[in-house]
Amino acid sequence: MPQIHPEMYQSAPHDLPQRVVAYAADRMAEVTNPRHTHPRGQLLHIVSGTLAVETDGGTFVVPAERAVWMPPGVAHGTRTRAPTALRTIYVVPEAAPDLPAEPTVVRVTPLLRELILTLMSWPRNYDEAGPEGRLVSVLIDQIAVSPVAPLHLPMPQTERLRVLARELREDPADPRGLDALARAAAVSGRTLERRFREETGLTLRAWRRQAKLLKALELLADRQPVGLVAERLGYETTSAFIAMFRSAFGQSPGRYFEG
Numbered sequence: 001m002p003q004i005h006p007e008m009y010q011s012a013p014h015d016l017p018q019r020v021v022a023y024a025a026d027r028m029a030e031v032t033n034p035r036h037t038h039p040r041g042q043l044l045h046i047v048s049g050t051l052a053v054e055t056d057g058g059t060f061v062v063p064a065e066r067a068v069w070m071p072p073g074v075a076h077g078t079r080t081r082a083p084t085a086l087r088t089i090y091v092v093p094e095a096a097p098d099l100p101a102e103p104t105v106v107r108v109t110p111l112l113r114e115l116i117l118t119l120m121s122w123p124r125n126y127d128e129a130g131p132e133g134r135l136v137s138v139l140i141d142q143i144a145v146s147p148v149a150p151l152h153l154p155m156p157q158t159e160r161l162r163v164l165a166r167e168l169r170e171d172p173a174d175p176r177g178l179d180a181l182a183r184a185a186a187v188s189g190r191t192l193e194r195r196f197r198e199e200t201g202l203t204l205r206a207w208r209r210q211a212k213l214l215k216a217l218e219l220l221a222d223r224q225p226v227g228l229v230a231e232r233l234g235y236e237t238t239s240a241f242i243a244m245f246r247s248a249f250g251q252s253p254g255r256y257f258e259g
Contacts, residue, residue, distance in 0.1 A: 002121035012090055014039050018128055019095040020136050022119045023088040027080045035077040040090035041099060042070040043143055045108055045116050049084025050221030053077070053103070058154040058200075059169065060105050061214040063221045064257065065113070066149055069104045072096075076103070082222040087116050091140060098144045106146035115139040150248070151217070153210050156199040160185050161192075165200075165207075172212040173234030178204070213248050216241070220253050229253075 008024040021040070027049070035054070044051060045067040053060040053068050054077045062068045070076055072093045091099070108116075115138060126132040153169065156162050164185050168174055181204075182189040196204045212233045219229045230241035245253050 002117050004120045005123055007124050008120050012088070013124075014090060016124060018124065018126060018136075019092050019133075020119065020139065021090045021124055022116075022122075023090070024120055025086045025088070027084045027086065029080060029082050031080045031084075033078040035075050037073050037075050038070070038090060039072055040092050041072045041096045043089045043091070043116075044068050044070070044078075045087040045089075045113070047085035047087055049080060049082045050218050051084055051086065052079045052081075052218065054079070055103050057103065058152055059214065060103060060153075061151050061217045062105055063151075063217045065108050066151065067106050067108050067112075067146075069100050069106060069143065071099070071101055071103065074103060081218055087120060089116060089119060089139070091143075095140055099140070103152075105149045105151040106143070107149050109142065109146060112139070112142040112146055115142060151214060153207070153214050154200040154202065156196060158195070158199065160187075161195060161199060168208060169211050169215075172208065172215045173232060175234065209244070209248075213245070216245060216253070220257060226253055 004024050008022055012021045012023040014021065044053070044062065046062050046064050048064050050064070051062045051068070053062065053070070055074060060068050115135060118135065119139065122132060126136075128136070156165050164181060168181075176184070178189045178192065182192040185192055187195070193204050196202070196207060200207055202210065216229055216233060219232065220226070224232075226242065227238045230238045233241060235241040235244070242252055245256070249256050
C-alpha cells in the first residue's frame with residue numbers, strides 16, 4: 001500500500017493549479033465540524049469508522065469504504081461517532097462537469113480506492129502534464145461512474161416538521177404512532193402524511209425506516225453488536241432487524257461492513 005505523503009496531513013490549499021488536491025485526517029470519536037463550504041468539489045472517502053454529513057437537504061451517513069461527494073459551494077457540517085480515518089480529495093469545478101450536481105454517497109470501488117491512495121502518496125505539486133495528471137483524469141472519471149449508495153435521509157423544509165424529524169432521526173425507536181406525531185406537529189394525521197411526502201419525497205413510514213437504516217449504520221460502524229443495535233432501533237428480534245437490513249442493502253450487516 002502506498003505511504004501517505006506528509007503534506008497530506010496539512011490543510012489543503014485550494015489555490016494550487018492542480019485539478020485535484022488531497023488531504024488526510026484521522027479523527028477521534030465525537031468530533032463535530034460546523035457548517036462550511038469549499039470552492040472545490042469534495043469527495044470524502046471513509047477508510048474506517050463512519051461519518052454523518054448534514055446539509056440543508058438532509059443527512060447522509062457514510063460508513064467505511066463509501067464516500068460522499070459534495071459539490072462546490074454546498075454548505076455542510078460533519079460529525080463522527082467513533083475513530084474515523086478520512087481521505088479527502090478536492091476537485092476544481094472546471095474538472096468536474098460530469099460529477100453529481102447534488103450531494104451523493106457512492107460506493108468506493110477497488111479501482112477508485114487505489115487511485116485515492118496513490119494520490120495520497122504524491123506531493124501536492126505533482127506534474128499535471130505527466131503520468132500523475134493522466135491518473136488524476138482516471139480518478140475523476142471513476143468518481144463519475146461510482147455506484148450510488150442509498151444513504152440519504154431527506155429532511156422536511158418547514159420548521160415544525162423539521163423539529164419532529166430531528167427527534168425521530170436521533171431516536172428512531174420512538175414508539176409514537178401517527179396520531180401522536182400529528183399532535184406534536186399540531187396538524188391532522190392526514191396532513192402530516194401529505195406534507196411529509198411533499199417535503200421529503202417519502203411517506204412518513206418509509207422515512208422512519210430510512211432513519212432506522214442510517215442510525216443502524218452509525219451504530220454498527222461503532223462496532224456495537226447486532227443484537228444491541230436491533231434493540232436500540234426498537235426491533236423486537238434481531239432477526240427482524242437483519243431481515244430489514246438485508247431487504248434494503250441486499251446483504252447482512254456483517255457482509256455489508258466487509259466492503
